[in-house]
Amino acid sequence: MVLALQVPPSVVSTVDGGYMFIYPNITTSQDPFSSRTGLYSVYCGYGSNIVREPVILYETILELNIVGLNCVISHSEVGQICLITIQPNSTDLIPIPVYIQVNYLSLGSVFDVKRVYATLPTIIGINQLTDPQFIINPLPFGGYFYSVVQTTNMSSDVWGFVLDENGKFNPWDLSYPTLSDSNASHQILTNNTLAMLQPIVGQNWSLITTNLYKIHKDNGYDNILIRNTTPGIHKTIPARDTNPLSITYTIPIVLSNGTITIFQSNGSSNPGIVRQTINGLNNQNYVTFDNDTVSIVIIESTFNNPGSTYYVMIENNFVSSLLYNEPLPGLSNKIVWSFTTLPEEEKEKGGGSKIKMFFDGIYGKVKLTKTGTAYFDTLDPNQINEFFNNLTQELANAVISKRISTNHRFVIDTSNIESTSNQYLLSIRIDKPQSASDRETKLIARDLDAMIRNMNITVLASESSSKYLEPLYGYVTIPRWYENFANIFQLILTVTFFLILTILCIISIHYDAKIEVKSGANSSVRKAFFHIMKSDIHKLTQSVNLCKGREGNEGREVNERRVVDEIKSNHFKVYLYGFNVLSFVLDILFAKVEAGSVKIIFFVSVFFVTVPYVIKLGYVVYIILSELVRKENSEDSVQLLDESGEKGDPEDLNDQQDGSQGQQDGSQGQQVKAKEKVTIKKWLEDSKKHKIVLVMLISLAGTDVGVLEIFNFQFCGYKFNIKLSEKFQQRVIIGEIIGIIIKNIPELVIRIYFLNRAIDFSYLSILTPLVSLIKILSLFVNFTKLMKIKNNGS
Structure with missing residues (x-):
């Protein structure tokens, strides 16, 4: 498709991450009811190479002279806006442009078209200017920045105003006019600040800035659609706080496909350390909404570092307007919504003395998923060691601790007898603290368990090795021997077993003792x-x-006693x-x-x-x-006669030399019994x-x-x-x-x-x-x- 365009087209990003190619078109028709002037757009979704058919943004039966387009994401309303600049057919010496604003959604649906009325203030002295330029730009906090520029040689005189929706001009804080370099354009920042380049003198140049009037109230988030948040900007919260984060919007909302991410500042300009990431649609167990308020579930490992700064970034598509189902802008600047944790972390109850803390290393285990186990089986010994090393490093980065280590041992999980998956358990150790300022080992173990159990909202889900961990298993600490009830129970059973044997032995000895007394042997x-x-x-x-x-004689005497001792x-x-x-x-x-x-x-x-x-x-x-x-x-x-005497005791005769005649009778009785074998x-x-x-x-x-x-x-x-x-x-x-x-x-x-x-x-x-x-x-x-x-x- 080849278009002969009257003015350069506008390529603009949409709130949902896609792009729009917007262009005007004028046609000649004898039909008085057919459109002659129109504004059209072609939408291309994010990550897609499918180009859709053009949609109509604006059409009229009038033949208009469109001289400019300015299409941007609206930060004060839902969707996008496109300002059409029209040069009127006027006999005035200096005709003032006419502006039409089109409000449309990401997919091209138009929900409002209106003319922007602008009656210039007399302070400009428009009739005294020669060939001025009229420039209008939408502002992040509503309204428009309207400027008149008169260019003379190397500099320009600029008159600037903030035009609201009612046609009222609000003055800026600079003088009228203000000098600007003729070859440079002015720039409006996201916080409604205007920056202009002043005339260049030799090799020296300078910028002049001013904060433009805000039509809508700024709540400190650089996003007028957000009314307030919990915790608030620059607030202080306890470490390990699990109270939900909440965001209240100025309009009713529904959840969408964007994410909200909590970072921990690492002191540099990069995004920082990811603590928690939640998708509005894919992680609905962690996010709820009620009309205009969104609540985010916080796991206990998120704010685990005392005295640290955390900040929240929200993607544009995290929530959508309930009325139009249109994605709303988020927070892309990490310095906007930030807060800090208290410098002292609450100690684990029953944590013991600081001396005991230095001997407080913990052995634990994590479990691989079925997919992870299948992948693990394909690794050779060197790759297994590399897998363990990567896993411990990823876990250490996740909980922000250098005390995560391993002995590279792994076993098959046999706890579920009915399962045939044979998933692996891997040994993971948390080393003991090296200084009194180090975090308690039990707290690190709790953080590790929380992050694995909630892995789909933490950084572990995207790492090369930790993505294979089983969330339902978490991190299970291996109790010390005496802390394991099963071990204590088994020990008690063993002792009981030997006590029963001892009782049986005593009963047997006591029985034979009574027999010996009856026989007169004692x-x-x-x-x-x-x-x-x-x-x-x-x-x-x-x-x-x-x-x-x-x-000799002792041996013969022993043989004579063997029969008697048979019963013993x-x-x-x-x-x-x-x-x-x-x-x-x-x-x-x-x-x-x-x-x-x-x-x-x-x-x-x-x-x-x-x-x-x-x-x-x-x-x-x-x-x-x-x-x-x-x-x-x-x-x-x-x-x-020899059978029962193989283990005879020669000392028995010495012990029984003073035996009675009853003893001899007992011996004879036992001999009779022995012969009955x-x-x-x-x-x-x-x-x-x-x-x-x-x-x-x-x-x-x-x-x-x-x-x-x-x-x-x-x-x-x-x-x-x-x-x-x-x-x-x-x-x-x-x-x-x-x-x-x-x-x-x-x-x-x-x-x-x-x-x-x-x-x-x-x-x-x-x-x-x-x-x-x-x-x-x-x-x-x-x-x-x-x-x-x-x-x-x-």
Whole structure:
């Protein structure tokens, strides 16, 4: 489209960020009802290359002589205004131009057209001028700056006035006329200040300025559509204040697609540090409006720095006129709406002494989104380190603290069992303060949590690494061990478990003590109780002794006492069986609760729970089958006497030398009972329930082969009464050694690796390697017991 334009067109920006190409056009027509003169515009939206069809801004059937256009954004009304300067067909010596003002919206809709009436003051002396220029410009605070310029050689005489909507001329503060350089135009600033260049003399030049009369009241915001704000201009507020920001307009409004941004001044001319950014349409959880007032939700991290200056900038399209749905101008000057925080920050309640503050570092964790986790999985180790470094720097910039660091550890979040996303948790540390003036660590943690949870209105949403953080998770501090209720509860459960074992042990000892008193072996239950406990402790120490024991008469005397002591088998074995149960339960809990948080660990843990179980289960079946098929021989009677005496105490004779005849009768009674022992095959044939019990024991022995030693254990008179071979005990010990080698040693390595990767150490993650270590140490005891049995057999 080629246009033959009468005057230069006007290219003007619109409030919504677009542009308009405005041009006049005159056509010749014989139709008296057709338009001959018109003003047209072509709109182009922001970021768009689509050019729309021209729209009509003004048309008339008169053929007008348009000599000038002045189109600008209206700062005193809604939308844009375009002043058309028309040269009248007049016989006057100096004809005065006619002005028509067109009010239109961003998309070209016209809502008002009016003529601007201007009767020049007599002070100008218009008839005495030769070829003057008449210039009119819209003013930011309403009205127009009307000037008459008479050019003479290198200078110009200027008469200036402020013309209001009623045609009244308000004088300026300068003299009439005022000299100006003839080659320079005057400039009107956003605060209604006029600046003119005075005539240049040689190489010297100067400016003259004046504040023009404001038609509409200025509330201090350089925007007459804003009535007031909270907090007000240059006010002081408490640090960490979360009271809403409010803006009250002079007309009813609705929210639009622009943003309002809160900055913290960094002492330079650049925008500063972004603290919070809210879009009128996209962040409606943080912004509300009521007729003419907008309220902005403030998160606690926004004004977190005591004694700092903050300022607010509003985009033109943040709100729109309710009547016309036209974007309203905002605040683009950061020095207009500013305020400061009090120099002293409110201390965290219960923060403790300043000395404690220096030891107040905090470990915490953040969570990646599903998209962030998928991206993280594509990174190699060097890129992972770079990601961590970028993330800590972005978080440090966001909370304005240099104390954000990391140990580059990450785990899988296993808190949501139903989730299959396997999102990562990253370790983020807030280092302890270096000086008394540093902010409290807990306050920094709260700021970090608030900024991540409200990430879509903070700078974190636009950074390269922090944009992958999960807002719903925030920043979760890792409590110290003693501050974690779950850890304390698990510790109480563990202590309770061992207390129950202790009670069972005491009950068993007390029962045997009463039996010993009844048999006449001791005069009181109390003495018998401590005697049995002393004997059990001695047996524990003897079990790790490589010496074969005393020979000769002492050895024969011990053998004679073994039958009597059969009813007093080592009661402390209750702890052994309980410890085996605890170990197996911890293995399952570790695989289910902890192992899944570190890559590969879960599958390895499951492998070393199931595969060793199957191997040990097969070995246990082999032990039982060996006992079932073994042939009973004459040695069994001797074996029978030896079974309960393997752990006999030679000192028992010394303690009981003054025993009564009742003691001998009790011994004879026990010998009769001992001879009633049967083979495991015969025991199974006695009752169907015995087969169920054996299956249960074999299943439990798959966790620890040592469970089979329960055949030699009795509790309060209850016992299996089974006759077992010497090889049975050897095989059980060998099975325990095999279990430690194929299960406990790999488990300890796995759990040390887990601790090296984990970011949060629970009671369970500490207890499981400790139990594995104890099991491994028992390997030496088992080797000792095995050697002792072989030495005794030889």
